[in-house]
Amino acid sequence: MGRIVIDETKCKACYLCIEECPKKLIKKSSKTNKLGDHLVEFDDPDNQCIGCAMCATRCPDMAITEVYRG
Amino acid sequence: MAVQTFKIPESIREGAKFSFCPGCDHGVAVRLVAEVLDELGLTENTILAASIGCSVTIYDFLDIDAVEAPHGRALAEATGIKRARPDKCVFTYQGDGDFASIGLAESLHAALRGESITAICINNTTYGMTGGQLGPTTLLGQKTTTSPTGRNVEYYGYPIKIAEHVALCDGTAYSARVSLDTVANIRKAKQAIKKAFEIQMQGLGFTFIEILSTCPTNWKMTPQESHERVRTQMMEVFKPGVYKDITLEKTV
Numbered sequence: 214m215g216r217i218v219i220d221e222t223k224c225k226a227c228y229l230c231i232e233e234c235p236k237k238l239i240k241k242s243s244k245t246n247k248l249g250d251h252l253v254e255f256d257d258p259d260n261q262c263i264g265c266a267m268c269a270t271r272c273p274d275m276a277i278t279e280v281y282r283g
Numbered sequence: 284m285a286v287q288t289f290k291i292p293e294s295i296r297e298g299a300k301f302s303f304c305p306g307c308d309h310g311v312a313v314r315l316v317a318e319v320l321d322e323l324g325l326t327e328n329t330i331l332a333a334s335i336g337c338s339v340t341i342y343d344f345l346d347i348d349a350v351e352a353p354h355g356r357a358l359a360e361a362t363g364i365k366r367a368r369p370d371k372c373v374f375t376y377q378g379d380g381d382f383a384s385i386g387l388a389e390s391l392h393a394a395l396r397g398e399s400i401t402a403i404c405i406n407n408t409t410y411g412m413t414g415g416q417l418g419p420t421t422l423l424g425q426k427t428t429t430s431p432t433g434r435n436v437e438y439y440g441y442p443i444k445i446a447e448h449v450a451l452c453d454g455t456a457y458s459a460r461v462s463l464d465t466v467a468n469i470r471k472a473k474q475a476i477k478k479a480f481e482i483q484m485q486g487l488g489f490t491f492i493e494i495l496s497t498c499p500t501n502w503k504m505t506p507q508e509s510h511e512r513v514r515t516q517m518m519e520v521f522k523p524g525v526y527k528d529i530t531l532e533k534t535v
Contacts, residue, residue, distance in 0.1 A: 215285070227306035227499075227506040233466060250305075266289035267466045273310035273506075274301050280289035 215264025215282045217255050223276035226250035230268040230277065236261045239268060292317035294326045299344040303337060306506025308463040308496040312405055313341055315469070316376065319477045320347070323484070325372045332361040334377035335385075337412045338405055341376045355386015358393035361400045372484060374401040380410045383445050384419040390449075397454025397488040401479045404445055404491070407498040408517065415501030419443045422520055427501075442520065446493040450526035456488030458527040462495035462518060464510040475525070487529060495521055 226246060230239050230253060238261060242254035255262075264282025269275075294317035301310040320326050326347060333342045335353040342349035352360035357375040365373045382390050382404040393400060409427055410416040416429040420442045424433040434442075450458035457479050461472035472494060479490035495517050497509035504512060 215288070223300055225305035229306060229506050229510075232507065264286070264288050269289040270466050270469055271311075273303065273307055274305075275291055275295070275310065275314060277289070278291055279287060281285040282288045283285050 214260045215262040215280065216257070217262065217268060217277050217281075218279040219253065219255055220276050220278045221246070221252050223274050223278075224252045225274055225276070226252060227273065228253065229271050229273070233267050233271040235265065235267065236263065238262055292321045294318075294320040294346055296344055296346045301344060302340055304498075304500045306497065306499045306509065307337070308407075308494075309337055309405060311463050311469060312403070312472075312494050312496065313344055313376075315473045315476055316341075316374075316403065317345060318473060319480055320345075322477065323480055325480065325484075328370075329372040329374065330364050330368070332357040332364065332373065332375045334375060334381040336378040336381050336410070338376050338378045338381065355381050355384075355389055357381070357386065357389070358398075358400065358402060359386075359389040361402075362393055362396070362398050365398055365400055369399075369486075372401075372480065373399075374403060374480070374483070376403045377405070378411065379404060379406040379408070379420045379445065380418045383443050387419075391452060394449050394452035394455050394489045394491065397456075399483050399486045399488060401483045401490045401492070402449075403476065403479075404493045405496045406445065406493050406517075406521065407496045408442070409498055409501050411498045411501055415498070420445070420521070422516060444521060446491065446521075446526050449489075449491040452489070454489050455491060455527055456529045457482045457490040457525075458493075459491070459525040460493040460495065460521060460523045462513055462523050463497075464495070464513040464518075468523070471523075478528075482530060493521070495523070
């Protein structure tokens with residue numbers, strides 16, 4: 214039961230994290246940045262996140278600022 | 284009890300936001316350098332010689348001392364810094380155009396002199412900041428703004444394999460090529476960068492890391508397609524691996 218923290222001001226909507234998540238817990242959000250691109254959001258209703266930090270390792274902009282495990 | 288498995292490195296300047304294009308692997312490379320500096324406790328003891336191109340903006344993001352040396356002269360300047368302050372960790376962060384075209388003489392001679400400096404070269408097979416012109420590492424057949432029909436051997440010659448060239452220099456202690464296309468490769472890249480900094484601090488010689496990176500904007504691809512291109516095209520020509528490591532040779 215982990216969780217991640219996304220800094221929406223840093224997300225540039227490259228969507229690399231969406232493919233990287235082994236549990237597919239990151240998805241496109243309805244919110245947009247100032248360029249009109251849809252941001253990503255963490256959607257984990259069943260507490261499946263394992264805190265592997267693969268999303269944060271992949272993110273080129275450090276928009277995933279914190280990852281917790283357990 | 285929750286364990287934090289990822290946090291922003293302390294060597295990153297507070298509130299820093301990368302100015303790179305969406306999906307550009309420069310951000311990953313800068314973060315890896317920051318993580319390594321954190322782990323080795325070198326943040327307060329490091330001087331960076333920045334280059335020209337997209338890579339120059341690293342001094343906005345890292346909370347370390349930096350000097351700007353445009354147009355390929357980063358390793359010449361780093362040599363001066365290291366000789367004046369041999370106790371400091373000195374590294375350069377350059378693009379392939381800066382390292383292998385504009386500054387090839389400075390780069391290779393720093394390796395031949397065996398200066399205890401770490402050079403990090405980001406290879407994205409094009410000149411990113413100026414608009415995607417043909418660079419020294421542009422692959423055969425690759426279309427750029429200055430090779431609109433693709434790079435052909437008759438007119439443009441062959442791309443340079445930097446890690447192999449640097450490995451041939453006798454002053455080189457460590458030369459490796461890594462890639463950032465998958466999380467596994469990102470972790471390997473971090474190990475290589477860490478090893479290079481460790482060898483530098485032991486004063487064994489010149490250390491070099493070539494990082495295969497992407498340029499989605501100038502390749503006109505999505506970030507996902509760019510990583511696929513790194514895997515299928517770039518890694519065929521620029522094979523990842525450790526080309527020289529004198530710490531291993533000593534133990535054999």
